[in-house]
Amino acid sequence: EAQRLIHTCENYNKQRAFLSEENTCTCHMQGSLKAISFHPLVKGRLITLSEGGRRVTRDKSSFCNGLTFSARPVRREERVCLRIHQSVGHWRGSLRVGFTHVSPEQTTLPPLAIPDLTRCPLYAAVVVPDAFCGPDSEIHFWLKRDGRVRVKSSDGRKYSESSALNARCPVWAIIDVYGQTTAVTMLGSKKKNWMLRRKSCPAPTHIRQSEDEDAPDADGEDCVVCFNEEANCLLSCGHKCVCVPCAMKVCLMFGTCPLCRKPLTSFHPDDNPS
Numbered sequence: 001e002a003q004r005l006i007h008t009c010e011n012y013n014k015q016r017a018f019l020s021e022e023n024t025c026t027c028h029m030q031g032s033l034k035a036i037s038f039h040p041l042v043k044g045r046l047i048t049l050s051e052g053g054r055r056v057t058r059d060k061s062s063f064c065n066g067l068t069f070s071a072r073p074v075r076r077e078e079r080v081c082l083r084i085h086q087s088v089g090h091w092r093g094s095l096r097v098g099f100t101h102v103s104p105e106q107t108t109l110p111p112l113a114i115p116d117l118t119r120c121p122l123y124a125a126v127v128v129p130d131a132f133c134g135p136d137s138e139i140h141f142w143l144k145r146d147g148r149v150r151v152k153s154s155d156g157r158k159y160s161e162s163s164a165l166n167a168r169c170p171v172w173a174i175i176d177v178y179g180q181t182t183a184v185t186m187l188g189s190k191k192k193n194w195m196l197r198r199k200s201c202p203a204p205t206h207i208r209q210s211e212d213e214d215a216p217d218a219d220g221e222d223c224v225v226c227f228n229e230e231a232n233c234l235l236s237c238g239h240k241c242v243c244v245p246c247a248m249k250v251c252l253m254f255g256t257c258p259l260c261r262k263p264l265t266s267f268h269p270d271d272n273p274s
Helices: 001-019 113-117 245-254
Strands: 039-045 047-050 057-058 067-068 079-089 096-100 125-128 136-144 149-153 158-161 172-176 181-192 197-199 233-235 268-269
Touching: 039 047, 039 057, 096 113, 096 136, 096 149, 113 125, 113 172, 125 149, 125 158, 125 172, 233 245, 245 268
Parallel strands: none
Antiparallel strands: 039 067, 047 057, 057 181, 067 172, 079 136, 079 181, 096 125, 096 172, 136 149, 149 158, 181 197, 233 268
């Protein structure tokens, strides 16, 4: 079942990657990568965006619920560059980063990247060592050709872990603003080979901000996962908060209700809408 889901997600993401090519480079420099920023809508409940979608800040009231994603897929060996702006000492642990084959719009957001997302083989994340995450430090992270997630600090130290991701398929970056880390800026990205070094062009300033009044409101009528379809599927916990396609994804990938987190044993279309 997991292999079937992986195959389905790979085909879906390849189509999305092809369509995303319409978002061409804005600086018109030869060889530039497309601008990269944080996803403006898919984010943890304690995250706010600023600086045109290039900076994310997590409310300090909790150490979790700080999941964010890149707004576009990243290429194999494309290094995502981050700067850590704020770090508080009363939480344990720091930033988590990684990649996923599942588009952000199709991801049900849990509080944590590790272990909540990484239970599924379509997601991979690593704990960035605390020594890499001091205030105003910079890190780069990327997906190696062999599927390893590698992190490099500003002073050249490296850390990597293996994953089940296929580097030949599209991936989105995961940035979990966790623990002591409370604010991160996306500096851009770069990719090098034996011929040349490419950098991302500046992020456009018109990216939608994430103030609360602009965020989609899950009012019980729209699916809380995709926000595109009617929530017409009744889960075994009693909540009717997702559409049928998203109910299938949630059950296969997470096994818990997006609202109450209770384990799911079944779901079925609601034939008697209120």
